[in-house]
Amino acid sequence: MKYKSQKVAYWFFALSMLLLTLQLVYGFIMGFAHAGMDGLHDWIPFNTAKAVHTNLLVVWLLSGFMGAAYYIIPEEAQNELVSVKLAYVQLISLALVGVAAIIGYHFNWWEGRKFLEIPRPLDYLVVVNVLLFMGIILVTLFKGKRRTTTALVLTMGLLFAALLYLPGMLDFDSQVLDSFFRWWVVHLWVEGVWELIMGGILSFLLIKLTGVDREVIEKWLYVIVGLTFLSGILGTGHHYYYIGVNKIWLIVGGIFSALEPLAFLAMALFAVNMYRKGEKKHPNKIALYWTIGSAIVSFVGAGLLGFAHTLPQTNIYTHGTIVTAMHGHLAFWGAYAMIVFAIISYSLPNMTGRKYYDSARGRLAFWLANIGMLGMTVAFGVAGVAQVYLERKMKMDFMKVQMEIEVHFIVLIIMATMFSTGITLYIIEFIKHGQPTDEALEVNNQ
Amino acid sequence: MLSKKQARAFFLVGTLVTFLAFIGLTVYSLSAAQDQSHSENITDSVVRGKKLWDKNNCMGCHTIMGEGGYYAPELTKVIERRGEGYVKGVLMSPTPWQRADHGNRKMVAYNMTEDQANDMVEFFKWISNIDLNGFETIVSPLAKDKINN
Numbered sequence: 001m002k003y004k005s006q007k008v009a010y011w012f013f014a015l016s017m018l019l020l021t022l023q024l025v026y027g028f029i030m031g032f033a034h035a036g037m038d039g040l041h042d043w044i045p046f047n048t049a050k051a052v053h054t055n056l057l058v059v060w061l062l063s064g065f066m067g068a069a070y071y072i073i074p075e076e077a078q079n080e081l082v083s084v085k086l087a088y089v090q091l092i093s094l095a096l097v098g099v100a101a102i103i104g105y106h107f108n109w110w111e112g113r114k115f116l117e118i119p120r121p122l123d124y125l126v127v128v129n130v131l132l133f134m135g136i137i138l139v140t141l142f143k144g145k146r147r148t149t150t151a152l153v154l155t156m157g158l159l160f161a162a163l164l165y166l167p168g169m170l171d172f173d174s175q176v177l178d179s180f181f182r183w184w185v186v187h188l189w190v191e192g193v194w195e196l197i198m199g200g201i202l203s204f205l206l207i208k209l210t211g212v213d214r215e216v217i218e219k220w221l222y223v224i225v226g227l228t229f230l231s232g233i234l235g236t237g238h239h240y241y242y243i244g245v246n247k248i249w250l251i252v253g254g255i256f257s258a259l260e261p262l263a264f265l266a267m268a269l270f271a272v273n274m275y276r277k278g279e280k281k282h283p284n285k286i287a288l289y290w291t292i293g294s295a296i297v298s299f300v301g302a303g304l305l306g307f308a309h310t311l312p313q314t315n316i317y318t319h320g321t322i323v324t325a326m327h328g329h330l331a332f333w334g335a336y337a338m339i340v341f342a343i344i345s346y347s348l349p350n351m352t353g354r355k356y357y358d359s360a361r362g363r364l365a366f367w368l369a370n371i372g373m374l375g376m377t378v379a380f381g382v383a384g385v386a387q388v389y390l391e392r393k394m395k396m397d398f399m400k401v402q403m404e405i406e407v408h409f410i411v412l413i414i415m416a417t418m419f420s421t422g423i424t425l426y427i428i429e430f431i432k433h434g435q436p437t438d439e440a441l442e443v444n445n446q
Numbered sequence: 447m448l449s450k451k452q453a454r455a456f457f458l459v460g461t462l463v464t465f466l467a468f469i470g471l472t473v474y475s476l477s478a479a480q481d482q483s484h485s486e487n488i489t490d491s492v493v494r495g496k497k498l499w500d501k502n503n504c505m506g507c508h509t510i511m512g513e514g515g516y517y518a519p520e521l522t523k524v525i526e527r528r529g530e531g532y533v534k535g536v537l538m539s540p541t542p543w544q545r546a547d548h549g550n551r552k553m554v555a556y557n558m559t560e561d562q563a564n565d566m567v568e569f570f571k572w573i574s575n576i577d578l579n580g581f582e583t584i585v586s587p588l589a590k591d592k593i594n595n
Contacts, residue, residue, distance in 0.1 A: 033551075046515065111503075112499065112501060113500060114505050114514060175499075175511070176576065225457055229460060230460040233465055234468055234471075242581035244482050248475060319581060322516055399545070406549070
C-alpha cells in the first residue's frame with residue numbers, strides 16, 4: 001500500500017465476504033430442494049432462494065471489483081482517491097440497496113427477470129451509487145500523475161458495466177424483446193466488460209507478483225481484451241438461438257461464441273508465461289495461487305465448458321437444462337470469484353501490515369474451494385446430461401426426470417460442503433489479518 | 447513482433463467493427479419483417495399476463511422458451527400439454543400445488559382470480575405460437591408427442 005486512501009478497499013472486500021457467506025447459505029437451500037428436501041418452501045420458496053443466490057453473487061463480485069478499483073487506481077495513477085468519505089458513503093449505500101433487495105425478495109418484491117430481479121425503485125438507487133463510484137474513480141484517474149493501460153482497461157470495464165446496466169431497465173410488453181435486451185446486460189457483462197475488469201486486475205497482479213516489464217504485460221492485455229470483445233459481442237447471439245428471433249443468430253452466435261474460449265485461453269497462457277518469465281519471486285505465494293488459478297480455471301469453466309454447449313446443434317438440447325448451471329458455476333468461480341480472492345490476498349497484507357504470506361490454512365482454503373467447486377461442476381454436469389437424455393431424447397415428463405436426477409444433488413451438496421469449508425478457511429484468514437492501518441504504509445516502505 | 451501500439455489498434459478496431467455489426471444485426475432481426483413472435487397478437491390480456499409472470503417471478507422456478515430456473519416444468523407449450531383448465535386450476539389454487547407423482551416439490555399458492563388466471567393463459571397461448579427456430583419441437587415434453595411416462 002502506497003496511499004492511505006487505498007485502505008477503503010478493505011471494507012468493500014469485507015462486505016464481499018459477508019455477502020458470499022450468505023450466498024452459500026441460499027445455495028444450500030436450493031441444493032437440498034433439488035435433492036427432494038424442500039422443507040423451507042413455506043418461508044423461502046425456490047424462486048426466492050434462487051433470486052437471492054444469484055443477486056448476492058452479482059453484488060459481492062461488484063463490491064469486490066469496486067474494492068479492487070479503490071486499491072489499484074491510486075497506485076496506478078499515483079494519486080490519493082479524491083474523496084475517501086464519498087467512497088464510504090458509496091459503500092454503505094451499496095450495502096443498504098443490496099440488503100433491501102434481498103429482504104424484498106422474501107416478500108414477492110421483485111421484477112421476476114432472471115439475474116435482474118432487483119425492483120425498479122432500487123434500480124435507480126443502483127444507478128446513483130454506480131455514478132458516485134465512477135465519479136470518484138474517474139476524477140482520481142484524471143488528477144493522477146500517470147494513466148497506465150492497466151488502469152484504463154479496468155476503468156473502461158467498470159464504466160461499460162455501468163452503462164450496460166441501463167438496457168436492463170427498459171420495459172417491454174413482449175417476452176421476446178424483454179429477453180433479448182436482458183442479455184445485453186447479463187451476457188455483455190459476464191462475457192464482455194467484466195473480462196476487462198478481470199484483465200485489468202490480472203495485469204496489475206502480474207506486474208506486482210512477477211516483476212515482468214509493465215510494457216510487455218500491458219501489450220498482451222490489449223490482445224486479450226481485443227479477443228474478448230471480438231468474440232464476446234457477437235457471441236451474445238448464442239442466447240438468441242431459441243427465444244423467437246431471426247435464424248441469423250444461429251450462424252453469427254455459433255461462429256463467434258465458438259471463438260470465445262480464445263480470450264480465456266490467451267488469459268491462461270498469458271498468466272502462466274508471465275509467471276515463468278518473471279525474475280521477481282514475490283513472497284505472497286497465496287496471492288500467486290489465486291491469480292494463476294483464476295486464469296486457468298476461467299479457461300476451463302468459461303472457455304471449455306461454455307464451448308461444450310454453445311453450438312446451436314448442441315444447445316438445442318441443452319438450452320434450459322442443468323447443463324447451464326454446470327458451466328455457470330465454474331465460469332463465475334474461475335473468472336470472477338477467484339480474481340477477487342486474488343486481489344484480496346495480495347492487498348490484505350499490504351493494507352494491514354501483517355505479512356501472513358503463505359500459511360497452511362491459506363493453501364488448504366485454495367485447494368478445498370477449488371476441488372469442491374470442480375466436484376460441484378461434475379455433479380451438475382452428470383445431472384444435466386442425464387436430464388437432456390431422459391427429457392429431451394426419451395421424452396420423459398420434466399418432473400419425473402427431476403426425481404430421477406435427485407441423487408446427483410446429494411453429491412452436489414457433499415462437494416458444496418467441501419467448497420464451503422475452503423471458503424470458511426479463507427474468511428478466517430481474512431479476519432486473522434486484522435483491520436487496515438496507516439502504519440502499514442511504513443511497513444511497506446521499509 | 448507485435449508492438450503495444452498494434453495491440454491497442456487490434457483492440458480498438460476489433461471492438462468497433464464487432465459492435466457496429468452487433469447493432470446492425472439487432473436492428474435487422476428486430477425489424478417488423480423478421481418478426482417471428484406474432485407480436486400483432488399481443489393483446490392487453492397477454493400484457494397483463496406477462497406482468498403477472500414478472501411480478502411473481504415465475505421464471506425463478508419454471509422456464510419459458512428455455513429460460514428460467516430449471517426447477518419446475520418448462521411452460522412454453524403448457525396449454526397444449528395440460529389444457530387451460532388444469533393451468534387455471536394450478537394458478538387459482540389457494541393451497542400450494544403438489545402432485546403425489548411429482549415428489550416433494552410444490553408450487554407457491556398464488557390464489558389468482560379467474561381474470562388473472564385467464565390473462566396468464568392468454569400469455570402462455572401467445573408464447574406457444576412463437577417460432578423458436580426448431581426448439582419448440584425439442585422442448586420437453588413435446589406437446590404433440592406422446593409423453594413417455
